[in-house]
Amino acid sequence: MDSSVSKNTTEELEIQTHCDPNIDDIVGVAVGPRNDLEKFINFAETFCPFLKFTHCISNSSVVFLDTELSISDRQIKSNLHFKPTDSHNYLMYPFNHPRSCTNSIPFSQLLRARRICSDDQDFAKVSKQIISFFEQRQYPQRVLSNALKRIQGIDRASAFAPKTDHTPTRRIPLVLSFHPSVTPIVRAIYRNVETLRHDPSTRDHFPDPPITAFRIEKNISKHLVRASQPQAVVPDTPGTFPCNRGRCNTCPVVSYDKNLSIVGPNNNRFNVHQHFTCTSANVVYVLVCKRCNILYVGETKRRLADRVTEHLRSIKQNLPGFPVATHFNPPSTCSIRDLMVSAAISCGGSDHDRLAAETA
Numbered sequence: 001m002d003s004s005v006s007k008n009t010t011e012e013l014e015i016q017t018h019c020d021p022n023i024d025d026i027v028g029v030a031v032g033p034r035n036d037l038e039k040f041i042n043f044a045e046t047f048c049p050f051l052k053f054t055h056c057i058s059n060s061s062v063v064f065l066d067t068e069l070s071i072s073d074r075q076i077k078s079n080l081h082f083k084p085t086d087s088h089n090y091l092m093y094p095f096n097h098p099r100s101c102t103n104s105i106p107f108s109q110l111l112r113a114r115r116i117c118s119d120d121q122d123f124a125k126v127s128k129q130i131i132s133f134f135e136q137r138q139y140p141q142r143v144l145s146n147a148l149k150r151i152q153g154i155d156r157a158s159a160f161a162p163k164t165d166h167t168p169t170r171r172i173p174l175v176l177s178f179h180p181s182v183t184p185i186v187r188a189i190y191r192n193v194e195t196l197r198h199d200p201s202t203r204d205h206f207p208d209p210p211i212t213a214f215r216i217e218k219n220i221s222k223h224l225v226r227a228s229q230p231q232a233v234v235p236d237t238p239g240t241f242p243c244n245r246g247r248c249n250t251c252p253v254v255s256y257d258k259n260l261s262i263v264g265p266n267n268n269r270f271n272v273h274q275h276f277t278c279t280s281a282n283v284v285y286v287l288v289c290k291r292c293n294i295l296y297v298g299e300t301k302r303r304l305a306d307r308v309t310e311h312l313r314s315i316k317q318n319l320p321g322f323p324v325a326t327h328f329n330p331p332s333t334c335s336i337r338d339l340m341v342s343a344a345i346s347c348g349g350s351d352h353d354r355l356a357a358e359t360a
């Protein structure tokens with residue numbers, strides 16, 4: 001929550017608030033009597049009866065997430081804060097993970113510290129602590145001293161600079177399930193591709209070597225634990241329900257509000273009376289913008305999810321000439337998060353039936 005407070009002429013507090021549902025921590029600096037600040041916090045408590053704020057006010061230093069802020073020489077100083085309960089359980093080095101992955105963790109943690117610590121002496125102290133955490137996880141000295149050397153060449157301002165190299169690569173991904181025994185295979189492929197790249201008869205077909213990407217195979221915990229449980233659905237309930245197939249990208253956008261009332265372009269109201277899922281075929285469907293109640297009616301003889309995937313792709317890639325993509329992309333204030341999909345009518349298999357229902 002990002003809010004600014006000012007007093008208007010009628011001595012009432014005026015709050016301008018921009019809420020992001022994903023942000024639940026806020027830190028701020030207040031200049032003025034402590035009483036006023038406490039009054040404001042009490043006022044904030046009345047925003048919503050279901051929200052309870054916890055707060056901490058200090059004249060010297062305050063901890064915010066992983067950062068400790070303090071005032072020194074009339075300036076705000078920041079330092080990395082480790083929670084006393086933090087067990088620093090970084091990935092164990094000897095475990096079977098791609099080396100490029102484990103080798104990059106110490107540097108990324110040092111980079112985080114470099115960004116947070118405004119004082120170089122604090123950073124030197126914190127980086128020693130970070131290195132000791134990785135020693136406990138059996139990281140070799142070679143990896144740790146490389147990471148330390150690399151971070152020492154970066155000052156704080158450069159640590160904030162965004163990555164500049166965004167050139168899209170044309171290298172073909174070589175996707176493999178990771179296992180330590182795969183490494184020699186990858187090396188052999190690269191060696192042979194080099195031969196093909198330099199041979200006059202094949203070099204046009206192999207301009208670049210492939211780029212290796214490792215996928216993690218399902219482990220025992222993935223087989224035993226599910227992040228979400230499929231919803232139990234009575235098969236005849238009216239509405240459109242998630243199909244709960246793994247990786248279905250339509251499930252998160254379907255509306256299973258059985259009272260969903262669709263208001264058509266001519267102000268005619270329509271209620272869904274049939275039961276649908278993402279895999280229902282031969283349907284007339286609606287795409288609704290939750291923000292402005294704008295409606296797009298379409299029909300498909302394929303499965304609803306197949307057609308919705310195309311809509312989602314057109315929105316994500318902001319394809320020109322697609323009204324749905326235009327509606328959910330800037331300069332429009334609506335985004336893909338406002339999209340809701342519902343099947344409306346099930347039709348017979350013929351194109352004529354569907355088109356007649358769509359225009360009805």
Ligand SMILES: [Zn+2]
Pocket residue numbers: 242243244245248249250251278279305
């Ligand atoms: Zn689905």
Ligand SMILES: [Zn+2]
Pocket residue numbers: 289290291292293294327334338
């Ligand atoms: Zn909209």
